[in-house]
Amino acid sequence: MKNWKAYCTKENFLGIGSTRKVYRAGNEVIKVHLHQVGYEQSMQEKLIYQEMERRGYRSYFAEVKEVHEEYAVQSFASPLDLKDFQTYDLSADDKRLTADHLRLLELLDREFDSFDLKDSGNFGVDASSRMVFIDYGMTKKRYEQEWVPEADAGVIPQIYFEVCRICGIEKELRIYGEHDLDRRCVECGKC
Structure with missing residues (x-):
């Protein structure tokens, strides 16, 4: 392709x-x-x-x-x-x-x-x-x-079920390690 x-x-x-x-x-x-x-x-x-x-x-x-x-x-x-x-x-x-x-x-x-x-x-x-x-x-x-070591290091995101700070809907969010405070969903711009 x-x-x-x-x-x-x-x-x-x-x-x-x-x-x-x-x-x-x-x-x-x-x-x-x-x-x-x-x-x-x-x-x-x-x-x-x-x-x-x-x-x-x-x-x-x-x-x-x-x-x-x-x-x-x-x-x-x-x-x-x-x-x-x-x-x-x-x-x-x-x-x-x-x-x-x-x-x-x-x-x-x-x-x-x-x-x-x-x-x-x-x-x-x-x-x-x-x-x-x-x-x-x-x-x-x-x-x-x-996967686990990379997720623990914040390189690969883990999926958390939380409220998106933009749309306000509780859904799956991609979180990059314990210091990632960006609680936006993919639809609201987080990759």
């Missing part, structure tokens, strides 16, 4: 995590790596997608089409709706999680050391109305050995 930066506009913005920022580009998304950990997550997603395709489970995962140092390209799936401006854990009795989803959650945990997959922000709905994994590249080891 030669002109990938042209899609990275406010109008195409879908969301931001601690290590990647996501924009829509037609039927694809561009995940811009904000940190080395984001690149590593994208590489892990590519590896997992290829393995799930080999095993016949590709329809449960948003396809990772390209991974470059600065960005990755993945098939678009509509994000699940937030509840009270925040993501939430999907429970095993959630009707959207099929028996195959539950088996895949166990497989990803056991074989790929996957971390935090039941968060609703890690799922989307594809064009066939199927719930698919869209953010599935974080491992427990990477989280503990890379």
